[in-house]
Each structure stands twice: as structure tokens, then as C-alpha cells.
Amino acid sequence: MQALGLDVLFKGSNFLRLLEGLWKALGISLIAVALSIVLGILFGIVMTVRNPVVKAVCRVYLEIVRIMPQMVLLFLVFFGTTRVFGWNLNAEAASVIVFTFWGTAEMGDLVRGAVTGVPKHQYESAFALGMTKAQAYLTVIIPLAIRQLIPQSMNLITRMIKTTSLVMMIGVVEVLKVSQQIIEANRMSSPNAVFGLYLTVFILYFVACWPFSLLAKRLERKWSN
Amino acid sequence: MKKSVFVKVLAILTAAVLLLASFAGCASNENTASESKASDASQTDSSASNVVYRTLDEIKSSGKIKIGVFSDKNPFGYVDENGEYQGYDVYFANRLVKDLGVEVEFVSTEAASRVEFLETGKVDVVLANFTVTDERAEKVDFALPYMNVALGVVSPDSRVIKSLDELKADDEVIVITGTTAETYLTEKYPNIKLQKYDTYANAKTALENGQAAAWANDNTEVIAYALQNKGYTVGIPELGSKDTIAPAVSKGNKTLLDWINSEIEALGKENFFHADYEATLAGTYGKDYEEKLVVEGGKVE
Numbered sequence: 001m002q003a004l005g006l007d008v009l010f011k012g013s014n015f016l017r018l019l020e021g022l023w024k025a026l027g028i029s030l031i032a033v034a035l036s037i038v039l040g041i042l043f044g045i046v047m048t049v050r051n052p053v054v055k056a057v058c059r060v061y062l063e064i065v066r067i068m069p070q071m072v073l074l075f076l077v078f079f080g081t082t083r084v085f086g087w088n089l090n091a092e093a094a095s096v097i098v099f100t101f102w103g104t105a106e107m108g109d110l111v112r113g114a115v116t117g118v119p120k121h122q123y124e125s126a127f128a129l130g131m132t133k134a135q136a137y138l139t140v141i142i143p144l145a146i147r148q149l150i151p152q153s154m155n156l157i158t159r160m161i162k163t164t165s166l167v168m169m170i171g172v173v174e175v176l177k178v179s180q181q182i183i184e185a186n187r188m189s190s191p192n193a194v195f196g197l198y199l200t201v202f203i204l205y206f207v208a209c210w211p212f213s214l215l216a217k218r219l220e221r222k223w224s225n
Numbered sequence: 226m227k228k229s230v231f232v233k234v235l236a237i238l239t240a241a242v243l244l245l246a247s248f249a250g251c252a253s254n255e256n257t258a259s260e261s262k263a264s265d266a267s268q269t270d271s272s273a274s275n276v277v278y279r280t281l282d283e284i285k286s287s288g289k290i291k292i293g294v295f296s297d298k299n300p301f302g303y304v305d306e307n308g309e310y311q312g313y314d315v316y317f318a319n320r321l322v323k324d325l326g327v328e329v330e331f332v333s334t335e336a337a338s339r340v341e342f343l344e345t346g347k348v349d350v351v352l353a354n355f356t357v358t359d360e361r362a363e364k365v366d367f368a369l370p371y372m373n374v375a376l377g378v379v380s381p382d383s384r385v386i387k388s389l390d391e392l393k394a395d396d397e398v399i400v401i402t403g404t405t406a407e408t409y410l411t412e413k414y415p416n417i418k419l420q421k422y423d424t425y426a427n428a429k430t431a432l433e434n435g436q437a438a439a440w441a442n443d444n445t446e447v448i449a450y451a452l453q454n455k456g457y458t459v460g461i462p463e464l465g466s467k468d469t470i471a472p473a474v475s476k477g478n479k480t481l482l483d484w485i486n487s488e489i490e491a492l493g494k495e496n497f498f499h500a501d502y503e504a505t506l507a508g509t510y511g512k513d514y515e516e517k518l519v520v521e522g523g524k525v526e
Contacts, residue, residue: 008306011306012305012306012307012308013306013307013308014306017308075338075341078347079341079342079344079345079347082277082345082346082347083277083344083345088347168333168335169335169337169338170338171293171332171333171334171338171342171347173296173333177296177297177333180297181296181297181303181304182304182306183297184297184298184299184303185297185299185303185304185305185306185311187299188299188453188508188509
């Protein structure tokens with residue numbers, strides 16, 4: 001305990017504060033994930049449209065998300081909107097907006113890949129059965145595409161959870177920031193706390209992300225039959 | 226062939242849209258900048274909607290002040306095990322809050338975002354070990370100082386370096402890349418050989434392994450180091466230009482700035498910052514450095 005500085009964890013309300021930090025990180029990322037899945041599926045379907053203008057707009061959006069570091073997006077949304085429009089977003093709202101903006105683009109790209117990856121004969125069979133376009137998409141194409149989508153989207157979700165460590169830059173105190181606060185507050189009394197704390201944070205992130213991997217595995221197995 | 230033409234058109238379109246967007250961004254930035262300048266000119270009108278900051282009266286009537294502090298820089302601004310903000314900066318902040326008669330919301334800031342928080346009025350005051358520099362003073366307004374910072378040099382007891390002239394030709398000095406110590410020594414003492422490290426931990430190991438004659442860094446850092454590690458002495462506690470640490474408010478927030486200044490002057494009469502030092506910094510730096518570090522009543526000697 002001493003060597004790893006784990007005793008620091010149980011001083012005062014330290015452990016509770018870490019959990020609160022984790023809760024905040026999960027709150028931001030999971031709201032953003034939920035929004036990204038809904039918006040991403042819509043965006044992905046829009047991306048498969050063959051209209052060049054629509055394609056260009058989607059492409060620009062996707063490239064902006066790919067090129068801009070999330071940190072820059074956070075600063076743009078949190079500070080930029082105040083400068084330009086005078087909006088006073090709170091830091092959590094700004095974080096959710098940035099993570100949704102990012103998640104929607106990546107999710108959309110995954111959906112596009114999955115939808116275009118559905119074999120042509122599935123479309124043809126659906127139409128041959130007399131389905132309308134909407135029916136074909138809702139009952140055949142999208143369910144098939146979602147199966148393709150599961151592994152990569154779980155990857156995206158866990159990445160979004162882990163990237164919440166950036167929101168400390170705009171003043172949100174999440175789990176990693178709390179651990180740094182605890183390490184610094186005990187710099188003199190237990191300099192080894194750094195190992196114990198980061199180990200704890202590692203376990204907390206693992207506990208937060210592991211269920212998604214499990215869920216993905218289960219869904220894949222269930223749908224493979 | 227057809228496809229490659231299409232790709233080209235797409236690329237041009239993308240570039241055009243991005244360019245337009247960036248122009249639009251710049252233009253609107255300039256607009257707000259000139260607007261805020263204009264409002265500075267007619268400053269007394271605090272109700273103008275394009276002013277980012279809140280005046281003293283607005284803060285008082287809202288009953289809450291937002292103060293940006295460090296939450297992981299022990300002993301200046303940190304959070305204790307009960308989740309309470311503590312430290313030299315926070316001790317002062319709490320006094321300001323008490324005298325203002327409002328509640329406080331501490332906002333955890335990072336070194337890189339301190340100026341931005343003030344420029345957008347997301348906090349009213351920054352009390353985060355903010356060193357006064359000319360570059361920063363163009364973007365924010367600094368109040369009177371409440372602490373000194375300078376460079377310091379620590380060396381092993383076996384050969385304490387009391388002046389940089391004592392260094393022999395083959396002696397090397399450790400610095401951390403990107404610090405003021407590196408800039409200062411490179412400019413003023415180009416003949417001294419520097420050993421550069423990226424992190425504090427690596428610099429520390431190098432000194433302890435005897436790879437260099439001395440280590441130059443902010444004096445608060447080297448003093449704390451010498452007190453925590455036996456066998457090392459700060460031979461040069463003050464070197465180079467003396468800088469100060471001061472509270473900062475949004476550019477143009479005159480009412481709040483004037484109030485903080487009068488408060489700092491008044492607190493000088495009761496030796497407030499000495500009491501602050503004894504409550505928060507003495508544990509790290511000991512009593513010996515009190516006079517060197519503390520600035521009382523905003524007057525630098």
C-alpha cells in the first residue's frame with residue numbers, strides 16, 4: 001500500500017472524488033455517444049446519396065473533423081462561441097457538442113461503409129419482393145449494415161470515453177484531473193502516489209470501457225447465427 | 226477519367242468552402258475585437274451587451290464571483306483530500322471573496338487556457354500563479370503584484386555554486402526545455418554549457434547522478450527541491466530579471482481592477498500576504514524565503 005501510495009486514495013473523500021470524476025467523464029461521453037449514434041446513422045445514409053453537392057458537403061464536414069484535433073474543437077466551441085456570438089455555453093455543454101460533432105462524423109462514415117458494403121443482391125431481392133425504397137432500407141439494408149457496424153462503433157465509443165480526458169482544458173474536472181489534483185496535493189507526503197493513482201485511473205477507465213467490448217462480443221455472437 | 230475530374234472538382238470545392246469559412250471566421254473575430262474596443266472607449270456604460278466581463282457592481286448583485294485557479298499546483302493552488310481548494314493563491318482569493326461579500330465558484334484552469342478564460346469573460350478573476358509579462362498584459366489587465374518570482378540555481382553541498390562566475394569551462398548546467406531558465410542562460414550566458422531535459426523528473430535524476438554542476442529553474446522550484454532533498458543547497462536564490470505574480474482581470478474591467486488594487490493596498494497594512502505565506506507556503510519553503518517571495522501591499526522593493 002505504502003510503496004504504491006494507495007493509502008492516499010482513502011484519505012478524506014479522495015476515492016469518492018475520483019468516482020465523481022469518472023461519472024462526469026461518462027456522463028459527457030455517453031450523452032455524446034447516444035446523440036452520435038442517432039445522428040451518425042442519419043448522416044451515414046445521407047452520405048450514400050449520389051448528389052455531388054450533398055457529397056461535397058459531407059466530405060468537407062468529415063475532413064474538418066478528421067483534420068482538427070479535438071482539443072482545438074473544444075477551444076473553438078467553448079471560447080470561440082463566446083467571442084463570436086456572445087453565447088455563454090457551460091463547459092460540459094461545450095464538451096457534449098464537440099464530442100457529438102466528432103462522433104456523428106465518424107459514426108456516419110462507418111455507417112456509410114457498412115451500407116455500401118451490403119451486397120447488391122440484397123437490394124435487388126428486396127425490390128424484387130416489391131418493397132419500396134424506405135421498406136428495403138428499414139427492414140433489410142440497415143439491419144444488415146448494423147451487424148457490420150458493431151465492432152468499429154464499439155471502438156469509437158471507447159475512444160470517445162477515453163478522450164474525455166481533454167475536457168480538463170476547458171475547466172471540467174473529470175477523473176484524470178481529479179487524480180492529478182490528488183497526486184499534487186500529496187506531492188510531499190507521498191511522492192509515490194503517482195503510481196497508485198494512475199493505476200487506479202487505468203482500472204476505472206477499464207471498468208468503464210469493458211462492458212462495451214463485452215456487449216459487442218455478445219451481439220456479434222448472437223447475430224452470427 | 227470521369228472519376229478523376231470529379232475528384233478534382235470536389236477538392237476545389239472543399240478548398241473553397243474551407244477558405245470561405247476561415248475568412249468568415251477572421252472577419253467576425255475582427256468585428257468583435259473592434260466592438261469591444263469601441264465599448265472600452267465608452268466604458269462607463271456597463272450594460273452594453275458586447276462587453277465580455279462583469280463589472281464590480283454586476284458581480285456584487287449576482288452574489289457570485291468566478292475565480293480561475295490552479296487545482297494541481299501545490300502549494301499555490303490545489304485541492305485537498307476533502308475536495309476544498311487550498312494554497313497561496315486560494316487563501317488570497319477567499320479573502321477577496323469575503324471582503325466582497327459574495328459566494329465563490331472556483332474554476333480549475335490550466336496554464337495554457339488562463340488568458341482565454343479572461344478574454345471570454347468565463348471567469349472574473351484569474352489567481353493562478355500568473356506571472357506578469359508584457360505579452361500577457363496586452364490581452365488581460367494585471368492588478369498589483371502579490372509575489373516575486375526569479376530564477377534560482379541549486380547545486381550539491383560538496384560544491385555549492387554561489388555565482389555563475391564560479392563555473393569552470395567544463396562545468397555544465399541543467400535546465401528544463403521551454404523554461405525561462407533556458408531562455409535566460411542562452412541569452413545572457415552563451416558560454417555556459419547547458420544540459421537540456423524535457424521533464425522535471427529527468428532533470429532531477431541527472432543532478433542526482435552528478436552529471437552536471439548545477440540546476441537552474443524557477444527559484445520556487447529549486448528552493449522546494451533543496452528542502453526536500455538532503456545534500457543540495459540553493460547557492461543562487463535570485464538570478465536574472467525579477468518577475469512578479471499578480472491577479473488578472475479581463476482587459477478593460479476597470480471597476481474590478483481598481484477594487485482589487487485598493488484591496489491589495491489595504492491588506493498590506495495588516496501584513497496579510499505574510500500571514501498567507503505562513504499558512505500555505507512555509508511548509509514547503511520554510512521561513513527563510515518569506516521576504517524574498519512575498520510582495521506586501523503591491524509594492525515591489
